[in-house]
Amino acid sequence: MDKVYLRFVPGVLLVALLSAPPRPVSRQGGGLLLPRPGLLKTLFRSQQGLVTDYFWVLLINRIGAASRPSEYRQIYDYADLVTDLDPTFWQAYFYSGLTIPVHLGKGDYVNVEESSAILRKGLKHLPDNQRLSFQLAYNLMFFEKKYKEAADIIQELSRRPDAPSWYSALATRLYAQSGDFDSSLSLSMALRDGAEDEESREFYAHRxxxxxxxxxxxxxxxxxxxxxxxxxxxxxxxxxxxxxxxxxxxxxxxxxxxxxxxxxxxxxxxxxxxxxxxxxxxxxxxxxxxxxxxxxxxxxxxxx
Structure with a gap:
């Protein structure tokens, strides 16, 4: 009877959890007050995929409903929870990282730190994901002005067999903008000397x-x-x-x-x-x- 009861309780809690989306509550000091992932994993061990999908739906709803910078910031909290429940859920990292930053005008952005944090978290679990890598490089070059780190990421991506040819050119530009002229020159010269066609050779000679x-x-x-x-x-x-x-x-x-x-x-x-x-x-x-x-x-x- 006790075993039946212990199996029944998580099921009831799951039905209650999924019955109606809760209104987000902010914790003191910022961020949303959401269930701890460890508690959810313990209570719903056999239904973990369903619980993950539930919070993924809440994440998508928050992306669609957000209109103020603070609401876009809340996307991070849902994404962090979803990816704690499933660290390989690349879509949660990518779409939240893409959406969180908000342009305030005149080149000023907010929520950039949260955007880069969720993308870095994704790359920790999915280091070969090209979309996450490029989106982080985009944050670094346009929002954070960390051109050297962005160049390192783009150069690494350029080594992939399916990488577009302009990745290497972008890496050389980013190295130069960062002030790392030695890396920029070394990469450009290597690309010039290793070019298989005259057009590419001329491009990197000019670079x-x-x-x-x-x-x-x-x-x-x-x-x-x-x-x-x-x-x-x-x-x-x-x-x-x-x-x-x-x-x-x-x-x-x-x-x-x-x-x-x-x-x-x-x-x-x-x-x-x-x-x-x-x-x-x-x-x-x-x-x-x-x-x-x-x-x-x-x-x-x-x-x-």
């Missing part, structure tokens, strides 16, 4: 020159910063950096262009429309991308 150009522009940026901090204003043009001693000489552009000081106080070359950075989607009212213009001075080198 090597782009990386050298970006490294040079970063050096000029540092000189501009030193000048501005000392003088309290931007130099009139790049020759002023040589006259002030902040640069020994005005270097030659590896891509053969003319270097100039942009109106945003950074160095540019007319041989490249953009610096070797991820281009943020910032547009004018007419839909055109914002491209830095040269500072207007009397120096010939400052003209476009």
């Amino acid at each position: 090597v020159q782009e990386i050298l150009q970006e490294r040079l522009l970063r050096t000029i940026d540092e000189a501009i910063t030193r000048y501005r901090q000392r003088e309290g204003h931007l130099p009139d043009g790049l020759p002023a950096l040589v006259a002030s001693g902040d640069l020994a000489q005005l270097p030659a552009d590896p891509l053969g262009g003319r270097l100039f000081l942009g109106e945003d106080g950074r160095a540019y070359s007319d041989a490249a429309r953009f610096r070797m950075e991820l281009i943020q989607d910032e547009r004018t009212e007419d839909g055109e991308r914002l491209v830095p213009k040269p500072r207007v001075t009397n120096d010939d080198e400052s003209q476009p």
